[in-house]
Amino acid sequence: MFGFCTDPDTLSTLRWFACYLTNGAHFLFYQSFLVVFALLAITAPVSLAFGFGAAAASRARIAPLRWIGKTYTAMVRGVPDIVFFLFFILVFDQAIEYLRHRIVCPDWTEPIRQGANFLVCDAARTPQGAAPQWVHELYGFALAVFTYAIVFGAFCGNVLYGAMRAVPRAQLETAEAYGMRPAQVFWRILVPQMWIYALPGLSNIWLILIKATPLLFLLGIEDIVFWARELGGSRTSAYQYPHPDWRFWYFLGLLVFYLAFTRVSEIVLDRLTVRLSHGQATMAGEEQRRAARA
């Protein structure tokens, strides 16, 4: 990074740290924060969509649809996150390979399950063994994102279902009295009004989602926890920048990062609550109305 970094052994403390914190391994550490942000940026809207679908299905007039919506939320909410993560990723990965195996290798005679091994033909391997490493990493990341979305979608579904029921019945009846069809009542009256009731629950889920991102580490993805442990471990002079066990400082850094991130989230969510309360038949909305009149 800096010109003076060529011989770390001769550097003063300040320069040593300047070089140490800008070496290639640390850049990978900094990049891994982007992995966390990317996970959040993709997972949050997808979970919200899953949740919206689940909530709408749970309210549906068609019974099988209702069963699907309710079973999904009840099942995912009832299983510990970690169990679901470890189990679902494995199952999903094997399901993809199994389906591809059935399609591309119909003549295969050997059993796929041999003891503890799950062996499909080479052409069905996902990703392909010859694929470059970044494809393997992207595939793992996509699996993780999908699993996060399913887990947090179930929580969102439950919150949105409750929020839909919290919208005053009189609002919907009035709409019906105006001759709106059920779909119109849903999209024009119910959905715009439910967000304010959903927000406290959704903001909770958002904070829990942020705090669940270190689970990526368990899934073998090189996230910030992986690099904090890797870089913090004690290093002998086999490395250019030897140091004792600094895991304490690295994990402290992660702690500060997560605290700051959740704090900023809270501030943004508080502002959003004020905005969404505007003109609503809730206590906060009522207060805004009074304050404006006074």
Added chain:
Amino acid sequence: MKTILLSAAALALAATASMAQDMVRMGTEGAYPPYNFINDDGEVDGFERALGDELCARADLTCEWVLNDWDSIIPNLTSGNYDTIIAGMSITAERDEVIDFTQAYIPPEESVYVALSDDADLEGGVIAAQTNTIQAAYVAETGATLLEFATPDETVAAVRNGEADAVFAQGQYLEPVAAEDADLAVVGAPVALGGGVGLGLREGDDLIAAFNGAIDSMKADGTLNTLILEWFGEDAATW
């Protein structure tokens, strides 16, 4: 966005499916200097990186390095996440039942204890070792209480903070650690364990012949010994 990612992955898959199948994925731990570690540039480095690249060059293979935690390194090989284990893995009969090994590229080594003081109780105390290593199996056989950790660094940290009385691991890993820490020292007698270090491959994999041939040629022209001396010091055992 998810679909974009997935379809990008699918496109990449389609694009690479036509590539030659001789891409060999080399699985390593990246946490066991000087055997293998992630260097300051964030790349896999160490004796096994140098060795692996040379073996691939001699066997005319295109190789790529993949990191994997030690405790799941064998299951991930058998399930096809990578094609070889090159991670300081000693050849043992138990492992040979699950995977195949090439011939050894490092001669049988000695394992040593490292502790804070000379009078550490190696027979009845608490001894730290990495999970699923021959050293952990050995400690379990002695009267000592075995304390297992996922990474080598954590086993040493356990001794530094007093959680364990001593740590037991390959001497080539522990000796530099002890030499650079004034508090730590090698204690007790070294123990000869394992049948040397070799590459692990899936059972019946054709690559074994290619790697055995490459190791033979490196043993024959002395480059393997040069490499061992370069990474493990002048006193290291050679072929």
